[in-house]
Amino acid sequence: MSEKVYIFDTTLRDAEQVPGCQLNTIEKIEVARQLEKLGVDIIEAGFPVSSPGDFNSVVEISKAVTNPTICALTRAIKKDIEVAAEALQYAKKGRIHTGIGTSIYHIHEKLNSTPEEIIRRAVDAVKYARQFVDDVEFYAEDAGRTEAEYLARVVEAVIQAGATVVNIPDTTGYCLPNEYGAKINYLMNHVPNIDKAIISTHCHNDLGMATANTIAAIQNGARQAEVTINGLGERAGNTALEEIVMAIACHKNLDYELGIHTREIIATSQLVSSLMRVPVQPNKAIVGRNAFAHSSGIHQDGVLKSRETYEIIAPEDVGVDQSSIILTARSGRAALKHHLKEIGYTPEGEELDALYQKFLELADKKKDITTRDLEILVGSEKSRRNRALKLEALQVVCGSTTIPTATVQVSFGGDVFTETASGNGPVDAAFNAVKSITKRRVHVEEYLVQAITRGSDDLGKVHVQISHKGKMYHGFAANTDIVSASVESFLDAIAKIS
Secondary structure, eight states, X not given: OOEEOEEEEOTTTTGGGSTTOOOOHHXXXXXXXXXXXXXXXXXXXXXGGGOHHHHHHHHHHHHHOSSSEEEEEOOSOHHHHHHHHHHTTTOSSEEEEEEEEOSHIIIIIISOOOHHHHHHHHHHHHHHHHTTOSEXXXXXXXXXXXXXXXXXXHHHHHHXXXXXXXEEEETTSOOOHHHHHHHHHHHHHXXXXXXXXXXXXXXXXXXXXXXXXXXXXXXXXXXXXXXXXXXXXXTTOBOBHHHHHHHHHHOTTSOEEOOOOGGGHHHHHHHHHHHHTOOXXXXXXXXXXXXXXXXXXXXXXXXXXXXXXXXXXXXXXGTXXXXXXXXXXXXXXXXXXXXXXHTTOOOOHHHHHHHHHHHHHHHHHSSSBOHHHHHHHHHHHHHHHHOSSEEEEEEEEEETTEEEEEEEEEEETTEEEEEEEEXXXXXXXXXXXXXXXXXXXXXEEEEEEEESSSSTTOOEEEEEEEEETTEEEEEEEEESSHHHHHHHHHHHHHHTOO
């Protein structure tokens, strides 16, 4: 049978210590309910003695959720433990998480104590906590830098005192995966009563190894992983829940049972990001917006043929609707054809080649291409193919100290005509040049410019309405160059004059 690995979420305690991430009680309850929906086993709801707000949050979260164990953090101090026990009075399943530093840095520099005194204080704290709850977790702060033999003595003593879970934190994120895994392995083989408690991991990401360290610990016997949503936490953050869960899900040889409903991962990530006001970096594993996005033509072609060529996780497994085939200048014909098919257009051969060239020209000007851009591109290309008057070249000179001048080159019936004219702006000058070429007496009745989506690099849509001998004619064009789009739309309207 698969062994159970418990997911202990400390988003509401450790992640909330990040500057600017503080939540009010209502927001904490909302996150807690989503964590319950996600399926976490333990929610560390706060540090009750630290503030009235934290105390109240633990109380209200205890009332609001049913299935997860509610955990409250304390120091190895009687007052802390008493306050935590009071805060947990409404919890269906309550746990007190108490502990003390065990590395030489903490014993000598922070606590001004001795190794033997630390063991005594640890044992006293666990025994006192057991008077209030049956489930007591002990943390050996800075265990990652604690000498293995001494750490084993501490672990044995607190288990003997009644600890049901023992947390071995890499508090500073210092350990390498092989070192942290070996530390867990040492405890599993040198603590006589280790079978009486669950060993837990709590890794920080100061060197970018929190996830690797946590997996190494699980492989060596740890059966609880302390994590946060989006990897939020002190300094560089904590182990990310989504990374641990999906690493185990992807590697079938890691035969562990998890109770996480993975399709709730994205919803939980987005909720935490929104409430804590910390955007998720685009390339964040699992939950970043680019985690299932492909822009390279080679990758796009592979994914369109078979998802498994470049994706080890099905997007829907974590709550994403589908992979994103992002259109950029690096995209190939396969990606363009895929997107065109989605909007009901299926060009082939020369028609596809012509559209692809226009697409590349646009993609070189814009960072990414939207569906609306494609609709405009297709419409413009169709119109361009059917247009009697075609803009071949355009050059404008304008500025605050010069007269706006435009040189326009237009092809018609196999011939090319060039004209230069001035005006009160670049568009007016270009229109005057077109009038000279076409010999048409027209009046511009309406001139409308619209951005398709957003940004200064956007594709602009231009609509022109002209009058000629009492009749109205409409022209349309789109281009990232607004003057070029204006001239093309003007030519489109003039070409419709019979």
